[in-house]
Amino acid sequence: MKQEYDILVIGGGPGGALAAKTAALAGCSVCLIEKRPAIGVPVRCAEGVGEELLREFCEPDPKWISAKIDGARIVAPDGTTLDLKPEMAGNEVGFILDRKVFDRELVWQAAEAGADVFVKARAVDAIMQRGAVAGAKVEYGGVQRDVRAKVVIAADGVESKFARWCGIDTTVPMRELETCAQYVLSNIDIDPHKTVFYLGTEIAPEGYVWIFPKGERTANVGIGISGRKSGDGHRARDYLDAFVRDRFPGGKKTELIIGGVSVCKPLESTVADGLIIVGDAARVSDPITGGGIYNAMLTGKLAGQVAAECIAAGDTRKAALAKYDLLWRESRMGKAIARNHAVKEFFITLDDRKLNDLLSSVKNINLDEFSTLTLIKELIKRNPRLLLELRTLQKIIS
Amino acid sequence: MCAMLQIRREICGYCGACVSVCPEGALELIDAYLTVDDHCIGCGICARICPLGALEVTDETGI
CATH class of the missing domain: 3.50.50.60 (FAD/NAD(P)-binding domain)
Structure with missing residues (x-):
């Protein structure tokens, strides 16, 4: 040196x-x-990255790609699913990396x-x-x-x-620090080319649970919750354990990953x-x-x-x-x-009922582009009932 | 009364989430272990957000 x-x-x-x-x-x-x-x-890290974004820096190399993703599913608090389909999403979806x-x-x-x-x-x-x-x-x-x-x-x-x-x-303000826990979970039934996101105050308050495939029967299964929702007996790992017990009782935990992600400005x-x-x-x-x-x-x-x-x-x-x-x-x-900071501040004000309403309004969404922005635009378009609240959102993204 | 931050090393996963929320800059993640210095005011924010529950603020009354 x-x-x-x-x-x-x-x-x-x-x-x-x-x-x-x-x-x-x-x-x-x-x-x-x-x-x-x-x-x-x-x-x-949950290891997800958009394909087109990554290509700005380098050619994707199979030796550091764990899985290629061609679709995503969002699960509402009441279990309603919203599929973002591959044929709609074009090829701009993404990879789960091997960091x-x-x-x-x-x-x-x-x-x-x-x-x-x-x-x-x-x-x-x-x-x-x-x-x-x-x-x-x-x-x-x-x-x-x-x-x-x-x-x-x-x-x-x-x-x-x-x-x-x-x-x-x-x-980082406590409420804007997502406290996270993740298992690399093996021996589980998953769609190896689809990411899944679960929303809801019971499952992940002010955050979400993710399933990011790493192989045919292995995935990063993790959670992030707001720091202000964390405490003794209800920490990120507690929520994750509850989720895994419920959905993947036969899963084998081959790695425990923890961390913090800032969602502040x-x-x-x-x-x-x-x-x-x-x-x-x-x-x-x-x-x-x-x-x-x-x-x-x-x-x-x-x-x-x-x-x-x-x-x-x-x-x-x-x-x-x-x-x-x-x-x-x-x-x-x-x-x-x-923009996403403002959108996030809006979304955390929605209770589970409103999230259910929103997500059930767009069963199989036809997106020109695979992004949170196009998804939110679509949500606004299809929810005249929630117009008053969504008007704030519309201002933010327009 | 003096608040003390206890680090339970057998639980800590040395992820550094606590370091980012510490308003006093009292915590530091050194490779595979966490340290706390005397700037700690015992506010407990780190203890609350820890994904694993490795931190605890205890009151040392000294009596």
């Missing part, structure tokens, strides 16, 4: 890997550090592009110089050292600390002097679905790009790095996050 790089990337998930790869390809000297001893593990392999592949690509990579290397504090971020104190192999950088890219995930050390408040600013924040650390996961793989990759790539440009131009102050903040907010993803 050198004492100085152009760019120091903290965290070896998809956000950090894309940032490191992009910056290295642009000619910067890059160091990526990962606090864990291996890239990609432990998994903290252990996928993340490692992305970091290998960053290394191939020229970035230095260190595992079990942990940032313990920021180095500040005249109010600007100038690197990090890094603990590696039992030794603490200063690693200086013109730009630090904080890609340290939901448990992010680096931005906080730089004086930025990254606290992104950080007010994702840049500071010498600092760019990406992915979950920037709180850019989708407020409705909780999905964050693509969002991390896109912010990571933009961060690497803008950091390299700013370094070349000799100005890494906040005003220069702000181009990154602007780019992602004005992207399709940035707009989707803003």
